[in-house]
Amino acid sequence: KINTQEVFFCYRIVGEDDGGKQFTPEEYEEYKRKVIPIRLLNRLFVSWRSPTGVDCKLVGPETLCFCTHRYKQHKTDFEVIPQRRPISLPCRVPGCLCRAYLYVPLSGAQPIRCRCKHLADQHSAAPGLICNACSKCSGFHSCFTCACGQPAHAHDTVVETKQERLAQGKPVGRDVPYAAMGGLTGFSSLAEGYLRLDDSGIGAPSVEVLDASVTATDHPFLRAFQASSNSPPETLRDGGTSSQVPSLRKPEEDDMAFFERRYQERVSL
Template sequence: MAEGGAERIHLTSQAVADVEAYLEYKRIVGDADKDLPGGIMTPEQYEHFKKTVVVDRIKNRLFVSWTNPDGMDCKLVGPETPCFCGHRYKAHRSDYNDLPPHPIPVPCQERGCRCRSYRYLPSVVGTQPPRCTCKHTAEEHDARAPHACKRSGNACACRAYRTSYRCECGHTTADHAMIVETREERLERGKPVGKVVPYAAMGGITGFSSLIDGYRRLDDSGIGAPSAEELRSPMPAECKYFMPPSQLQAQPAQLHSSTARRAIQPDRRHAAASGQPAGSMPTVKSTHGSQHTTATKPTGHSRK
């Protein structure tokens, strides 16, 4: 037992290799073994799975994205991305021996779930999705499209889930579309497809940048790479709060960053909504034990 009550686990090199092998196994198998005795495949079943299911998975991989009218993939769906039905993407069918005609369904495979095809729903606070215009939560609506309200039987007249929530791209939720496409179709749209991988329920994930929302993603699936003109343009004064003092003093006239300039746009919108000046920084509260401290960053005035 280590100091402070924390437990330290020591593994041999063989144990570490075994853990890595199991993690690789789960990335490939996903939830396909949950109904097997012991919840795991035998070595023979695993090898057969890789020679059959994985081969078809690579050939017929489905790329799933939540896309706005401008063609930007605001959300690239991954294994852990939740669906309207409350289950994650990895609980939906994404492996096909032969692809069905379009639109390709991605139904939920959890017992008793009425979801016929995956639908992404953005979160407003934490994991809480926005309420419907009928004032009821998404959980109180049917998992099957068009997601009629189930509140108190038929007491609510809502026949389809609708929300006024706007994505950070500026479009409403209703303006977005769920796109389920093949590798060839995604390439035709000019979107990245990443490397060929054998893992289950990868959806639209093609790299670490796929975890970022589209309006911040600097590739062809998001807002795109900045132009040469943007890279040469002067950095806004607000961006100095994001730069180390050493860089500010070393090259104050050569600092350029369209990425940082884009990053502050949401802050400007939030400042306008809260009545704060555009150049001001929000108040940050921190708690240390029983003491509470409040600190506010400067709003453009030089320190003496």
């Protein structure tokens, strides 16, 4: 019987390195002995960073490069981390001219356009990013604006080590043996920078924001919660009997416990 979980983890470790041909058990063990220590010690974190310091996009294995190939198809494992900065991650696809991974954002599901009016994938992946569809373009330059409010051309694709990232106070997650993890450290890494509340995004809201009173301009969920918290206990009658249903959250209850208790109380009515 095939252990699907084991197959999944094997795929995450090997990635594209088997060339589409399944390793033998001996080859797989040898591969793990070689690459796992490298990934645990020399992992590189890749992000698309705003001038404000926010990582607007944390690159993962499937994230596309300007050359239209995915991050996992680039060189991501180094026995010795290069001293030269920026670190270049060339594409490993045969015939590709890409010499360094370069993230390019999407407008919805479509590639963004250069100021020459042609799409990003109509430009060469060779250094200079010259347009293949016109002769007037001096290199890809987009006026697309990121959700953070900064133009795309003001962002940089940043490749950095764990130590460099820690020095900036940005999260690095756990050391994992998986291939081409890039900047992913958890589920929140899939969100855009302006939505992430960790130090790679906009950061956690201040105590003043968290303790502020709910106003008419706040989300309807917050207003409804505030209304139920401020209302007196309800007196319900069923068949001549009355029962008190407390609507206030108990001091020891977290949010989920409170909502679950209220739900169960209403279901039982």
